[in-house]
Amino acid sequence: MPIHTLYPAERGNLHLSFEYFPPKNDDMETQLFETVDKLSAFSPAFVTVTYGAGGSTKSRSLTTVCRMIKETGLANTAAHLTCVGATKAEVDAVVDEFASCGVRHFVALRGDPQGGIGTRYEPTPGGYDNAAALVAGIRAKGDFEISVSAYPEKHPESADVAADIDMLKRKVDNGATRALTQFFFDNNDFERYLERVRRAGISIPIVPGILPINNFAQMRKFAGLCGARVPDAITTRLSHLDEQPEERFKEATHIAAEQIVDLARRGVRDFHLYTMNRSPLITAVCDLVGFERAPVAQPKRHEGAAA
Template structure:
């Protein structure tokens, strides 16, 4: 098994960010903010809150973002936005609503086709045609942080990686300041992609998206829809552990930690973790890598300062 813990001197200025999704019920809301509290001890540089296609989670996203900023102390909470299922005026109104809630960081995505992943994408009548156009509209409103998506294994709708990188460059030319990648499991794929991105003259941070594997069957199906792959070596390590949940979690922790450590040793300093609104596996990964936990008093002061 690979070395999966960084030495103190290697940890340097590593930074974490976490993705959450808005809750659909009171019970899910409690779980979300229990997770936020549990992971806040790792002092993330920012957190993001997703947004359903066509504004399907608009109210819940707004509420979650507002609570993140005002109650949980995450001033740099990023609100996701998509172009799907809304006119430009409707999207602009949502942007303004987020800004009025204190948002200064957006994650701008085109969004999945209204017919679902795999369906043909068609811009909404009178809407923004793609993420690059929405980036330009938000940039025109002010000096915001704007993160966008990137795909180390190519977006499933792109004809090739070169086209994918051209799309990323248009977003950067229109004002994007950071790219957050789709999850991947082969660091060589990411390194090859990053080399091509840099050769294309794209110099913004490209932050690897890390997905700890809570459920092998679920992540394999999701990866297939997203154009990502789960290497056979990872499948082999997990597939026989379905009936041994403690061992499965331990092995999944090692897999994600090994990926982060290897990327850090290749020079990456920022990591974006997809939490699925669950803290145990993500926290175990962060601990195994060697990310420092804030003292309880410091973590509590973040929320107290927000509430003041």
């Protein structure tokens, strides 16, 4: 069996989750919910919807999350929440808004500095100072599931990985129940990070974030902003395929599938996939790995219908 495909026994107890972002217009909304519908076939454990810094997409995020819960059957839809550019009272009001439409799971993030990535972060006067404080604020509001971020290659603003792990521990001590990692491409980096996290006494699930590469140039830009390293092997496999979309798609599918399979064989059971609100590549990756799809409901036959 190819290296990027799991044996049936190896797929036992594996769980998927997907990240989406709120649409900016009607066409993007249509695309998003078509994607949600198609990827729901893989029975995700949960899905998440992002939230702009300073609440810049709050209204769209709220609308999207509520629709997912009420119309798609994805009851465990998690709402991202940041504390940038808002007071504690304003953030708490947003928590209440999401909770009123059925949200029981938040992804608590500090958020990017208001001046943009690369500028100095300044806590908002009267607001939560950081993600650990935000977790404590959400926990005080109710018995929510709270996911947080983790950085196998460290956050760009952190002095080192140890500082990142210290912040993760503070978030866990304040009530975080899961960590979703920034995307990475070298599984050895993740394994070393996980070993250090466990030595620090952190026992919550650390779920690897997987980014199937729809657009190589865009991915490199994202990686540069968040401090993720792009191995030379991936550059070699994809950089020459810009004018060959079918070959690029096939290669990108294999890269992501190989990463997931290798992690699964190292004992990882949960995977968080960044969808970019598109289903074809995510579907291809999941199919290649061997994740099962939920059976499609067959239309009922009327009595007396012709055989």
